[in-house]
Amino acid sequence: MTTTSLAAAEIETLLGRHPKGFDLTLDRIARLLAALGDPHLRLPPTLHVAGTNGKGSVTAFARAILEADGRAVHTHTSPHLVHWHERYRLARPGGGSGLVDDAVLAEAVRRAASANGGRPITVFEILTAVTFMLFSEAPAEMAIVEVGLGGRFDATNVIPRPAVSVITPISLDHQSFLGDRVELIAAEKGGIIKPGVPVVIGQQAEEVALEVLTTIADRVGAPVCVYGQDYFAYEEHGRMVYQDGLGLLDLPLPRLPGRHQIVNAASAIAALRQGPYPPSETAIERGLGSVEWFGRMQRVTAGPLLDRAVSGAEIWIDGGHNPGAGVAIAETLADMEERVPRPLFLIAGMINTKEPVGFFSAFAGMARRVFTVPVNMSEAGIDPDELADAAIEAGLDAEPCDSVEEAIALVSTNWQATPAPRFLICGSLYLVGEVLGKNGMAPR
Known part of the structure; x- marks a missing residue:
């Protein structure tokens, strides 16, 4: 605000x-x-x-x-x-x-x-x-x-x-x-x-x-x-x-x-x-x-985030942060993959009252890689290194990053394959709120 x-x-x-x-x-x-x-x-x-x-x-x-x-x-x-x-x-x-x-x-x-x-x-x-x-x-x-x-x-x-x-x-x-x-x-x-x-x-x-x-x-x-x-x-x-x-x-x-x-x-x-x-x-x-519901399987269709991504990429946002939400989100992404196949990358930040291994487990075998980022809007954010360890424990490849923007750039800079990737920014409503605010997508 x-x-x-x-x-x-x-x-x-x-x-x-x-x-x-x-x-x-x-x-x-x-x-x-x-x-x-x-x-x-x-x-x-x-x-x-x-x-x-x-x-x-x-x-x-x-x-x-x-x-x-x-x-x-x-x-x-x-x-x-x-x-x-x-x-x-x-x-x-x-x-x-x-x-x-x-x-x-x-x-x-x-x-x-x-x-x-x-x-x-x-x-x-x-x-x-x-x-x-x-x-x-x-x-x-x-x-x-x-x-x-x-x-x-x-x-x-x-x-x-x-x-x-x-x-x-x-x-x-x-x-x-x-x-x-x-x-x-x-x-x-x-x-x-x-x-x-x-x-x-x-x-x-x-x-x-x-x-x-x-x-x-x-x-x-x-x-x-x-x-x-x-x-x-x-x-x-x-x-x-x-x-x-x-x-x-x-x-x-x-x-x-x-x-x-x-x-x-x-x-x-x-x-x-x-x-x-x-x-x-x-x-x-x-x-x-x-119906509109911001921050829940919401697609980014314009703005600075999409400008940073490789041409043709999709960026989705969902603030779900518990194991049950992980299952629902993963099912939705699996349906998307069946209709329009794309390599999936997660960009995740979480706070320390959540169960990250349980959340990430739903994406095992689906996500190409997880980039873990700080949750700047909360003092309870899990350190990205620790969160990456949780994703690895859940069976995913993971690495820490300094920001959502850096994670998108890491994939996009050298991406030459077809089709372009699908990104999901997830794990915390605090993270989603920060991303929506920066990208000019505040709920109205």
Whole structure:
């Protein structure tokens, strides 16, 4: 964010005053919201989305479909990639939505910080309070709120009764906060399930995760809609077929590439069909075709990065950073390779709360080489030499580099073969945010 941003200046002040990271409890956020007049109790009907992988994509699909149906929608996502404003998308009078205005966000941050009165709290909790303030003060028909971390004790989980809850695929991530086994993580994510509120459960790679989630839902009396049991989606003849208890839809493939995005789109559709504004089939078709989600299998089509690459090269960006995300990304690249074969090079940076060997293992036998780079936007970045060792342990050739630009140049300078290479910049949302900012591709 540039120094001219009022909101960024306010948030940077908070970051210097309060501890970084997460401290999972609802006591502080409840206290702050009470001081602000409980704005979380005045939200429009809300879609609450948790999960390890895909929650941002489900949020993006849901917003695109609702807006294609003419609905006014507020959307909260986290983390941001380039600008703090990305976390807050507000419905606009007359249709559509846009990132919150800088002055509006700055004022909301000031009000929340003032109401907190300097008491112990995390910045994420203050920013979550800002979400509820903004969403309660501007008219909208629905809100979509993405969980920050976990679910049970995430600051967004003060919403007493969302319209629908969604839990996307669960895998290992944030083990120091959520537990080191999938069933423990599922229990934390399942904490957003509320009595009597329908819950849509996305495709789960491990049966134990599904068992934990359905047990929680049964215990609290939440109606369950499970992928593979109550709703289905698959590709057929270049189309997406969706089916649930309400019938079958023949739809275009989602604009976002990857088999996993068919499942994410299906979860969004299932959730919306149980909500207060079931979308028309036409709106679903339009939403699948218009959806945007920055930093997830996003292709670089112009800018300084592409200018550095050998002519004809492809550059893709994905911020996935855990083993489950690695599998989904690798499957997408394998499908690309089947259609248009190209040698694949990874450019990866990661932070030290992740599991690099597990992430890299998904690309064994696919990637020609891994170039590991610093994560400049985080103090927790893994040293490129150490990260290269992890890639080698996963069965890949790897070498450290000083930057993404250097890695692209190393391949491109002497590349004479045909076809031109395919690059994937991956491993960290911090790295992706830095790349998008430098390349003039900040989310809008």
